[in-house]
Amino acid sequence: MKKERLMKVLLAPVISEKSTIAADTNQQFVFKVIPDANKIEIKKAVELMFDVKVDSVQVANVKGKRKRFGQVAGRRADWKKAYVKLQPGQDLDFMGAQ
Numbered sequence: 001m002k003k004e005r006l007m008k009v010l011l012a013p014v015i016s017e018k019s020t021i022a023a024d025t026n027q028q029f030v031f032k033v034i035p036d037a038n039k040i041e042i043k044k045a046v047e048l049m050f051d052v053k054v055d056s057v058q059v060a061n062v063k064g065k066r067k068r069f070g071q072v073a074g075r076r077a078d079w080k081k082a083y084v085k086l087q088p089g090q091d092l093d094f095m096g097a098q
Contacts, residue, residue, distance in 0.1 A: 001044060009037045009045040014081055028085045029092050033059075035080045042082045052090045058083040 011032040013019075019030035033042055039057040046054050060083070064076035086092065 001041060003048070006041065006045040006048050009033055009041050010049060022083065023092075026085060027088075027090070028083045031082050031084060033080050033082045035061075035078070037080065037082075039082075042084065046084050050092050052092060053087040055085045055087045057085070 011034060014030040014032055016030075022028040022030060029046075031042070031046070037045075037059075039059060042057050042059070043054045046052065060081050062079050062081055064078045067074050067076060
């Protein structure tokens, strides 16, 4: 895999109550990723960006919500999120990312 591709896989960390609980209890961190990324690419991208060892990756496709703007019906875009579990003793530092 090319380094340029791996640098584009992770879009943003997901900061929510559920992701904070997962980080505290299971050493899992949640990221928004590009829709065509697979588990291997996500694992290598996290290891490259944060210099940590990844234990496992779980992915979920999130369907966009239907919204209305007056009489106009719309829909938010679908997106993909990844739950990344780190190996014991590893920790993720968002401030020290490359």
